Amino acid sequence: MTGFRTNCHHGDRLLEKLLYTMNHHKSSSSAPATLFLLLCSISFGATAQEPTGPKPAFTEKEVSFNTEDGWTIHAVLSTPATLAPGQRIAGAVLIPSPDHDRDIYGHNGYPSVRAVLEKENIATLRIDIRGRGTSAEPRDYRYFTEEQKARVAFDVSAAIEFLSRQKQLDENRIGIVAEAQSAQAAVVAASKDARVRAVVLLSGRLGQAAKDKIGNRSDLPILCVVSKEDKISFGDMTDVYKLSPHPASSLMVLPGVGLGNAMFIMNAAKFPNDKPLEMSVGEWLIARLQLSADSQEVTFQSEDGWSLSGSLRMPAQGAPSGAPGVVLVHSNLSDRYIFTHLEQALAAGGFAVLNFDFRGRGKSRSKGSYFDLSQEERDKGYLDVRAALEFLSRQKGVDKNQLAVVATSVGVRYGLKAALADARVKSFVMLGGLPERAQVQQARFPILFVSSLRIPQIANAFREFYNLTKDRGSYLVEFDVGGVGYHIFELDDSLEPLIVRWLKPQFSLM
DSSP states (O other): OOOOSSSGGGGGGHHHHHOSSSTHHHHHHSSOOOOOOOOOTTOOTSSSSOOSSOOOOEEEEEEEEEOOOOOEEEEEEEEOOOOTTTTTTEEEEEEOOOOOOGGGOOOTTTTHHEEEEEHHEEEEEOOOOOOOOGGGGGSSSGOOHHHHHTTTHHHHHHHHHHTTTTTTTEEOOOOOOEEEHHHHHHHHHHHHOEEEEEEEEOOOOOOOOHHGGGGGOOOEEEEEEEETTTTHHHHHHHHHHHHHHTTTEEEEEESSSSSHHHHHHHHHHOOSSSOOHHHHHHHHHHHOOBOOOOEEEEEEEEETTTTEEEEEBBBSOTTTOOOOEEEEEEOOOOOOGGGGGHHHHHHHTTOOOEOOOOSSSSSOOOHHHHHHGGHHHHHHOOOOOHHHHHHHTTTTTTEEEEEEEETTHHHHHHHHHHHTTTTEEEEEESSSSSOOOOHHHHOSSSSEEEEEOOOHHHHHHHHHHHHHHGTTOEEEEOOOOSSOOOGGGOOOTTHHHHHHHHHHHHTTOO
């Protein structure tokens, strides 16, 4: 297992829990990552209290449906009382362990991820699995054989089907939360159903047959939450995390807080001043159920005549004044596709994103390939970033005065030069690269410096840059890895969500 260390206080507990233990590396051969967050007040928008504001009104009703092998499953469906015409929302199936019934997700006053989901207008279906609660007939679970227990996966599949048929639901945005032994059924059902977008396992316990199915869905992120002293679940959750191919999959290890849904109340008792665990878990799931439009292929022109290609992705719901915009600028040895996952994560976080190929790279080769161009022509790459900022600012639903740039390698130099001349740019993320010191000093906006400790030239320069700009709200993040810039995405999967979390409060997206 690997972790990170930080010299900050409770404001950073969100990172300690969302990025805790093993989510820095997907293999045991990976080098340990050390994360320094310089400036102790950093919080990435995290608070220790629940969100303020009224909870949306929900309507509950008893429902039932049949599984493919004929069992009748009883459940409670909770949906928003009112929705805008044509609005379609995400939904989540909540599955108790055989030790509980559906009330574990619905008891008044008991901390539950359900309340967090419904706060974001996500419908929930809390089921009683076969043999338990209102679904106990015709045979109690305690008398099941192992083969009969395995058929709980049919209950989950039937619940997904039932939820997807609700008229206000988007059938392609369904999540699953399951605890303890029911994690096995959740994984089996989700592995063959593309409508499931994300799975949360609370103290999950799985057999090898279920683990073997995890690789069937490379597009399915899984969050594993487990208490350190729960050795059986800890082993299974570690296996699930290792086996999941999705970069957003994560393992959250907590210090002695019990099992399953009880972890929420135990964590609150042990850490009363921290952000509630159910909020951290719920927010992870919500981020993966958020709707963002499919990427739209676009072209636009630089002022010196280059035709530039890009991917435009808008958030599902922007602010009334328009969504803040982010331009992504790649390196000279890559193209826009290095940012595909970050593009999606930013859109899910509420940003409008333009991910484009600058001159001579990717699909922007109308006047030649990058390394065939003269140095003078390459140095005009900042004009491409300038054109990208202008194009994004003109899109409907974008706040033209709230823009940011994320850049790596030589893209940092292009992006910074364009940003310094554009008052609409309010934030910058620098992934490696070595811009001119004078340019960094001129920056009026906060910069997130992403550094690699094993590249001394960058590590030393970025510490100097941070000291030059920290009074403007800049932050320095140092990873103890040998890669630099966008390569860290592959070495440490905490970086992409970290970028999103840092940018959101810069634009009042909480």
